Amino acid sequence: MRRLDTGRQPSFPFPAIWLILLAACMCPRSALRADQLPVAPLPADFPVWEHWTHFTTENGLPSDKIMSVAVDGDAVWVGTDNGLALLEQGRVTEVYTPANGLAHRAVISLSVDGRSHDVWAGTMGGLTRISGGKLTTFTQFNSGLANDVVFGVCVENNNVWFATTAGTGRFRVRENAWDVWTPETSPQHEPWGYFVDYDDAARDEFVYAALWGGGLMEYDLARGTWKGYLDPDGEMEVDVFRDDGIVHVITTGCSARAGLVWVSTYFGLSSYDRKRWRAYMTHDTGLASEFINFVKARGRRAVVCTDKGISMVDYDTNHWVTYARDENGVNRSVRIFQEDRLIQERKLEVGLSNTFTWGCDFQGDSIWVATAKGLSLGWVTTPSSTSR
DSSP states (O other): OOBOOOOOOOSSOOOHHHHHHHHHHHSOSSSSOGGGSOOOOOOTTOOOOOEEEEEOGGGTOSOSOEEEEEEETTEEEEEETTEEEEEETTEEEEEEOGGGTOSOSOEEEEEEOTTTOOEEEEETTEEEEEETTEEEEEOTTTSSOSOSOEEEEEEETTEEEEEETTEEEEEETTTTEEEEEOTTTSSOSOSOEEEEEOOTTTTOSEEEEEEBTTEEEEEETTTTEEEEEOOTTOOSSOBOSTTSSOSOSBEEEEEEETTEEEEEETTEEEEEOSSOEEEEOTTTSOOSOSOEEEEEEETTEEEEEETTEEEEEETTTOEEEEEEOOTTSOSOEEEEEETTEEEEEEEOSSOOSOSOEEEEEEETTEEEEEETTEEEEEESSSOOTTTO
């Protein structure tokens, strides 16, 4: 997706001040090109995962197509298109399928309650809770779940939020009560929920929802109200004005941490600090691809999972580290950027198992990545015995 000056002629007098303001809106963030800026070193605490290993069906996973992953201490939960697996100390210790209570074999979203360690698995056929080894499944027929296709799930205090194809909702677990929001009951433009996120560790005041064609929705927990964010220019094909809002209304994910909200789309990445928006595309950053399936924030940095690899960005310095294929198509390249300026490229012995990536989660300094051909673990130094 490109930013474009439409070239439309105004039908009203256009004084010089408007030309100046328009130029200010359309100009790059810096008056200098990225290749004219002095090179700033990568922050010392910015992780570069130069070591990788992979897990597949040969290691006991129910499938090589990994659709979701969630870390709970030393435990790693792995959602595939053929069941849910529990990985502990590098070994698969449990596999859940519809035969032993899983709602559906395709597990497309995962969230772990950090207090109870209950696991919530969103599937193509309902929502499953794993608590103390017991599986409980909720569907639109036995609960208040809006739809059985659960693209997103997250834990908020004592509640569980879900994103489905027929609305976004909340399960108040202690009260055994369900709330559902659709365009008829909230300012949503579309009912198709794609992701939900809440910073449970920080007890954030907002829950965020990404809607397919509906932009970003923000739920104020204290007021019980929704606020929507759309692409202000209203153009589906191009981004007319940079940094005016979300890059595109077809949002695929959101992640809120450290006062920042990151929003992924199939047309680029956006961030919001509650004062201003920023847009990130391949032609002006080190982003691996604008086709983004997932975003995960950690502090003031975020990792995006795309169809061509993963990228981590630092909000404050605009440094990027991208893991993708090299010029020969070999999946063993790490590229370090300052804005869109390539400042270093490293070759790896082993890279991601596949560059089509669906999701990720952090475990200490390491990262787990769900790909279309296996689960990948990346680390900075030799991994500890609990994460190998």
